[in-house]
Amino acid sequence: MRQLVTIQFIWNGAKKPCSSSFVGVSPEFELALYTMTWFASDEPKNIVTVGPYNVELTAYRQKSRGVDYIGTAFPAEAPLTENEGASRLQKHSRNKKFNKKYGNNNNGRR
Numbered sequence: 313m314r315q316l317v318t319i320q321f322i323w324n325g326a327k328k329p330c331s332s333s334f335v336g337v338s339p340e341f342e343l344a345l346y347t348m349t350w351f352a353s354d355e356p357k358n359i360v361t362v363g364p365y366n367v368e369l370t371a372y373r374q375k376s377r378g379v380d381y382i383g384t385a386f387p388a389e390a391p392l393t394e395n396e397g398a399s400r401l402q403k404h405s406r407n408k409k410f411n412k413k414y415g416n417n418n419n420g421r422r
Contacts, residue, residue: 332387
């Protein structure tokens with residue numbers, strides 16, 4: 313998997329606050345991933361590891377004439393674990409201290 317991107321956009325005049333999509337994967341890979349998640353769990357939201365990423369996959373069930381189907385399916389960034397959250401806070405703190413001491417020479421980019 314290349315990436316999971318999260319974006320915000322306007323569609324037909326309505327603002328979509330958050331939408332995620334895989335980048336660099338085939339449609340077949342996505343369909344297989346959602347289908348496996350749907351079959352593996354009755355819960356609509358599941359955290360899975362895809363390559364180096366933890367991803368929250370949502371696959372809602374829709375029933376028609378007594379048969380379950382995938383109603384909709386999409387990825388999202390998984391919530392951080394306690395260790396991941398602590399690591400990000402430490403990194404942010406170190407960057408702030410470094411920039412305060414030595415200046416920010418990257419023109420606002422990180």
